[in-house]
Amino acid sequence: MEEIGFLGMGIMGKAMAMNLLRNGFKVTVWNRTLSKCDELKEHGASVGESPAAVVKKCKYTIGMLSDPPAALSVVFDKGGILEEISSGKGYIDMSTVDAETSSKISEAVIAKGGSFLEAPVSGSKKPAEDGQLVILSAGEKGLYDKILPAFDVLGKKSFFLGEVGNGAKMKLVVNMIMGSMMNAFSEGLVLADKSGLSPKTLLDVLDLGAIANPMFKMKGPSMIQNSYNPAFPLKHQQKDMRLALALGDENAVSMPVAAAANEAFKKARSTGLGDLDFSAVYEVFKVTEPSA
């Protein structure tokens, strides 16, 4: 497989690029804060000085950026992808963004003769490290077929969902459900605790029943220890709720549960919890009325 470019060495990008290196791919990385490339360099990656420099060197470049402004910035700004993308080169944006952002990027890349695929992922830090992501791609099928060897390393399953926007929408629907579940779970933990039950026993009961799931199992024990080491930062979960609610607006879908969950994530952000794991929304539900 050709050398792969990788833009964005955050929690996910670093784990994914490291995984590609471990599996024998040649990788050139770039990050806005350059020092975050150091560890990758120690493991054999080359470092590009700009997104454009990475695209110039590599036939295929992957992006894993925080949000729509970041995803647009690496494409359209000075030193961005558009300066070097051309016929025969492909850009694969794996960031979680809305369909409109993805379409803007796709149109600009294609106008320069390049190919584009959106490919957001389900799965967090650990699945990224272990190559167990679920990849939700859409866009140019030819590029999908060519990048599959890399997807096979990064994920346990890849979907091709058709036209650009479908991957972004699928990802937002999934994360809207996940964020709402995390709110219900947090409320339940607080309700158990305040009504004199053991939250730990609640976790055991949940795990044996019809609503057992990997998220409760993985996050529950650390939540009841008030430990929120970020795997999926809360600020990104709130961004996904906001983008999913906008998708609901466009399609006239009433989403009262997601809207309430979004408010809780906003509240958590406003109290300085945005950089912690999204499970820190639990803290919002713990706040009790001051006693008279």
Ligand SMILES: NC(=O)C1=CN([C@@H]2O[C@H](COP(=O)(O)OP(=O)(O)OC[C@H]3O[C@@H](n4cnc5c(N)ncnc54)[C@H](OP(=O)(O)O)[C@@H]3O)[C@@H](O)[C@H]2O)C=CC1
């Ligand atoms: N963490 C998770 O569990 C998952 C995250 N995602 C999604 O993946 C994406 C990345 O998430 P994650 O790795 O957790 O996020 P991080 O916050 O850890 O990393 C964000 C990355 O985006 C870069 N960035 C931010 N703003 C800009 C900008 N204006 N220009 C250029 N680069 C910028 C950061 O660079 P710098 O270091 O300079 O700040 C960093 O490399 C997000 O869209 C997220 O929603 C999807 C699945 C799971």
Ligand SMILES: O=CCCC(=O)O
């Ligand atoms: O976007 C983040 C998703 C996190 C997960 O799927 O566990």
